[in-house]
Amino acid sequence: MHIMEGFLPPVWAVVWTVVAAPAVVYGARRTLSLVRVDTRTKALVAVAAAFVFVLSALKLPSVAGSSTHPTGTGVLVVLFGPAVTAFVSGIVLLYQALLLAHGGVTTLGANVTAMGIVGPFVGWTVYRVARSVGSVQQATFLAAAVTDWTTYLVTSLQLGLAFPAGGDPAGVAVAALEFAAVFSVTQLPIGLLEGMLAAALVGYLLRLETGAADRLGVAA
């Protein structure tokens, strides 16, 4: 989902930076307040953030001959919500932009908006709804998969807005669908894999009695 450096016109680079910056700043404040609550909460934040670092570093090949990355944000989303996810995603994406030439500084706002804000917000909403009808692991699986897929759909929409296939809204939709088609073959199975890994980690945290149950809305 990394939009590469310079691949958004300046006006869109500014728009997405303005959208992302407040969420990242609020997320940073929220993260700092969380790690001061107690050592268990601090450890849970660290575990969920480290999960993002590990999964987003994986470059997974697919049967279609292309490769892509999981986002790894599912565990953060269900445990701490979109704001903390925005902050952690900002750190990961900045690392990858500066050291790996994946993404870019000019596209950082767009990439954070996709991976750290909109994707996680939709995933978090899905978790809330799914939790009312399913188990924590089932809801986490669904939330993590939807978070991943939504992230890539948002990237497709961002590219469609910047490079429409025509002058009307239909041109934006056509271009966005074209970009989504590029991502979908690889990302659909990776979203499922991401859901399984996130559900497994959350299940393990529950078995450890880490205090994750409180954050996940699980009755004691």
Add this chain to the structure above:
Amino acid sequence: MIRAVAVGAGVAGLVLCLAVIGGGAVGTDQQAAASVTEIAPDYDRWAAPAWAPPAPWGERLLFALQAGIGGGVLTHYLDRLRTDRGTAGDP
């Protein structure tokens, strides 16, 4: 701590192996960039990365480093949670 470092090194090694196995696969990010060029052939890319790791090993090693740091931190804090199991958190 030794366990965390060992797991981090193991995760980094695994990510490096995956990168080598999938080395020939074109990233979807590059495919999306190619689509931009098709849709808007006149688009002038106005910024480029200030620095890019030397291909192919620089990128692979830095991704492995990222995963290794994450794996080490994950293991360290899971161990702490296991150790603190059943006790109340410190203020």
